[in-house]
Amino acid sequence: MNELSNLEFSLGSFRTIVSFSKDFPAIPRERSCLVVEDEHTAGLFPQPESRRVIVPAGEEGKSWNTIERILDHALNRGLDRGSLFVGIGGGVVCDVTAFAASIYMRGAKLHLIPTTLLAMVDASFGGKTAINFRGWKNMVGTFYPAERIWIYPNALRTLPERELRSGMAEVIKAAMLQDGELFRLLETIGEQREPLHGLSLNMYEQLIRRSLQVKAFYVTRDLREQELRTHLNLGHTFAHGLEAATHFKEYTHGEAVAWGLYRAMDVGVLMGLTDPSYAERVRTLLTRFGYEEQVSGVDPEGIFQAMQKDKKKQRTLRFVLQRALGDTLLTPLDPALVKEVIARGVA
Ligand SMILES: NC(=O)c1ccc[n+]([C@@H]2O[C@H](COP(=O)([O-])OP(=O)(O)OC[C@H]3O[C@@H](n4cnc5c(N)ncnc54)[C@H](O)[C@@H]3O)[C@@H](O)[C@H]2O)c1
Structure with missing residues (x-):
């Protein structure tokens, strides 16, 4: 992979590595991996159906219903705490994937591949996870920094x-x-x-x-x-x-x-x-x-x-x-x- 130099940060007891890559990051092929995309990023960055959860694009995707779908998928596939959750998308996908990873068996592994500029510079990094609740924006969530964030600037080419x-x-x-x-x-x-x-x-x-x-x-x-x-x-x-x-x-x-x-x-x-x-x-x-x-x-x-x-x-x-x-x-x-x-x- 054509990898550029990494940034590494300590966030409380967590460590986040931000990697810049000229190629789309290789997601581990292992069985114990779950990938979350939204309706738009699913078409742009296809992943094997068996491990993928597609959530609604936009704010309505930040719901309990989405979290339940991700957790159901993980449970049905027998994923455990050592399994990897990967979010590929904008701030919405990053927020829900990270929230689901943070509560699945008290915390699964988390990698994020932000695909909007906003998610690259802000939403993917810093550990805030959230869904909207009872009409309140970001009212329910956790602090759970991703272990790894992949920045693939080429993703911006399709962004409006x-x-x-x-x-x-x-x-x-x-x-x-x-x-x-x-x-x-x-x-x-x-x-x-x-x-x-x-x-x-x-x-x-x-x-x-x-x-x-x-x-x-x-x-x-x-x-x-x-x-x-x-x-x-x-x-x-x-x-x-x-x-x-x-x-x-x-x-x-x-x-x-x-x-x-x-x-x-x-x-x-x-x-x-x-x-x-x-x-x-x-x-x-x-x-x-x-x-x-x-x-x-x-x-x-x-x-x-x-x-x-x-x-x-x-x-x-x-x-x-x-x-x-x-x-x-x-x-x-x-x-x-x-x-x-x-x-x-x-x-
Ligand atoms: N956790 C945090 O620290 C934090 C910080 C800032 C914002 N946020 C949250 O992030 C969300 C906003 O994020 P956003 O602006 O990325 O919105 P978004 O995730 O809704 O993405 C915007 C649109 O772009 C589409 N898209 C994503 N990648 C694409 C690509 N490469 N090419 C074409 N289309 C693409 C998406 O499907 C969506 O329709 C809000 O819910 C906000 O609360 C979280």
Whole structure:
């Protein structure tokens, strides 16, 4: 196999190896292996029927029903704790495969082959697993890092432009958190205003490696999100509000995150906290990548109410803001200010 250099991380008592490969990773032929794909990735990366579980594509795939199907398949084939669960797909497949692996006989082996940019730079790495429950997004899950993540950038060749742009929002967020060089590289790409499909696979590999290094800084120090890891939620509290208010149907995760990054800059500048010239750089970058600064046809109050749902997980709702690139903080906000900023983001 044409393998490039690995990245290796310790996450609590777990160890994750991220391998980059120019060929599709060889999945062990052994009998005790189960492969999860969704309706789209099943056609793109065919696997022997006997060991494969195909789950619905999209958010509806993140359900108890899916987990039961994966567990039934494992049980019917007599798989044990030493068996390998492999997820091939985007964030949805990664989340459900990892959740099922984490609870099967108290933990089976787990490898992930992310096939969207978003899953390569974010969802596959860091150990968060989840399904949606009773209308609440990611409400049930575990922390269970994959032993191995295979990054096969060539998978991006079939990904629709909109999904590439979705993943790119997380790359931009990673740059804002920690990586000024990555931010400048993104500014250069943005200036060219070319379709993301036009970027070379070598460039994607660079963007993915750097984004993973940023995420690793947080998750290796705070796997269970006690405090530091929360910084990765930059833009996400606003994003979750927009996604939930539009029933997870109108916007991709990355589009919502980009909208949330605009809002994080707005709040910071209004509070006199964020350097206005940095906020302007972020806005310009987001606009060059084609993200909407304002959404239309959405009720601002609906977004605000939906954001309160994040309280359920956090107890008090705290927002991730920035003074400048690499200078991040966590703070509660006055609800009136939050409403004002949401209103600015709705046309
Ligand atoms: N666990 C985490 O830390 C974490 C982090 C971020 C996001 N997530 C979760 O990830 C999910 C979003 O992930 P996503 O954006 O990858 O969405 P997704 O998994 O729904 O994939 C997007 C679409 O692309 C298709 N697809 C996947 N690979 C393809 C390819 N190579 N070519 C063509 N089509 C392909 C999928 O079938 C799907 O239709 C959300 O549920 C979110 O909650 C989890």
